[in-house]
Amino acid sequence: MQESALTLQALQTIPLGNVFVDLIFSHKKLLSSILQAPKLELKPLPNNLKYVFIGDNNTLLVIIAKGLTSV
Numbered sequence: 311m312q313e314s315a316l317t318l319q320a321l322q323t324i325p326l327g328n329v330f331v332d333l334i335f336s337h338k339k340l341l342s343s344i345l346q347a348p349k350l351e352l353k354p355l356p357n358n359l360k361y362v363f364i365g366d367n368n369t370l371l372v373i374i375a376k377g378l379t380s381v
Contacts, residue, residue: 350371359374360375360376
């Protein structure tokens with residue numbers, strides 16, 4: 311908590327006004343998640359939930375209740 315408090319105090323010293331951030335542009339075209347599944351880090355879910363992939367290529371991730379049926 312002390313580290314967080316010090317970080318917040320340091321932010322107060324930033325002068326007000328326009329702040330510009332250099333953006334890194336890439337010419338690499340990214341595919342939609344419908345076409346290509348993104349790399350995901352799946353975390354453990356509570357026992358009543360599960361991950362399911364849907365869509366034409368099973369690329370869309372959703373979290374559903376374990377007790378659901380296909381109906």
